[in-house]
Amino acid sequence: MQKTTTAIVLRSTNFGEKDKILYLFSLEDGVISAKLKGVRGAGAKMKIFSLPFCLAEWELVKGTKSNDFYTVKGANLIDAFYDISSDIDRYCVACIMVDILKNCTYYSDEVNSVIYVALLKSLKLINYTKVNAKLVLCKYLLEVLKANGYGIQVDKCAKCGIRLSNKAYLNFDDGSVKCSTCRDGNSVELEMGVLACIKNVTEMDFDNLEHTKIDTTILDKTLLILKKDVELRMQFNINFAQIV
Template identity: 30%
Template sequence: MDLIKVNGIVVKSSDYKDNDKLVTLVTFELGKITCLARGVKKPNAKLKYAQEMFNFGEFMLAKKRDSYTLTDCVQTDSFSPITKDIEMYYCGCMMMDILSRIASYESQKTMLAQTIRMLSKLCYDEIVPEKVTTEFLKECLKQNGYDIDYKYCSVCGMDLVETAYFSDSAGLICSACANKQTDLPVNTNILKYLQSGEGSVEIAKVSNSYLAYFLEELVGIKANPMYFGSINYGE
């Protein structure tokens, strides 16, 4: 049995047997791993805090063949304000869910660092969850190879004004370059928000559902539809 140390965050914690939990971590050293946290459901368990979602810190694990058991944890941050506000909490859960499903190790590692930074913004800088969501989804697209240009048509280079279209082969394009039968229209308010971050919370929410759609089409990660609602095509 080896003892190892990893730095990461709890993205999921599920019940296992009577008193144990299976904890999914995204770590800088090993990417995504699952470890067994023994006895943490008992009321006075020493490591109760360690298995909670959003717990970020250094985890000490015992490794036996391919399985890990949690032996200790030094917490860096619990991001506790996140549990005080439902919108913040949903935003945090969406980030943990998507972070856990990024397939490439390198982009997951970069996204882990970015996600920690965004959780801090959410909890301590009082930035509205919708805007943190926008930044998170844009960064996810970028780290997975889709650094979308929201200002210029990716085909002809013209400024995108009023209406743009999303094409899953070209990204955001102008109406002259679009195939209006197959490409998804992105209206003025959404386009403006994606370019400048200006717009109401409602516009931000709709825009985020578009970004979630881009992520699904381009990267193949489907975000939780409960969080993003459905996209109103061409409204």
């Protein structure tokens, strides 16, 4: 059985003496595991194809048994996003984003295609521009929430409908945002800066992030809140140890 597919490397693990198993994500097939032979040997030509974020057109083959792995027969590089790895902060942000897509693949396919597109836009920005990588992560987390039906509504109180201008509270039990009178459950205050940050970044396209300046403290606070919201809504953990 043979197939050609465009996919990105989510991660890879060592296999046998010189091989690696790649976990690829493609729009058509979701996650595919594929063996890349001999890639850990000295001077292996296909090393770049085993690195995270490597986007390529893959030629895959597998035997007829249902539990056979695909094996990589060939690959045409589309983009290795190679510069991301030269900056530890950017690299960490990109790893977090790839991990989130990997975790989301247990859910619906249509949702994942939206997240996949957001991931590619994010990686391009982080690799080719001087954008604040954390701001891209902020946008990405908001897109992940929205794609899964948990978009954060910061215009009006979810209960009484009053316009939220200064103080608002995010309820971690259901992801709703309410005013100070209606706040309930396990909720956290969204201070004015955080509220504005969520609102602005939600409305902004990826292309505008490059020229957007944002207060570092506010951005960190926003990221921590979004992280917790994604974790609770999606039921998986995100490791922020390296970045906030």
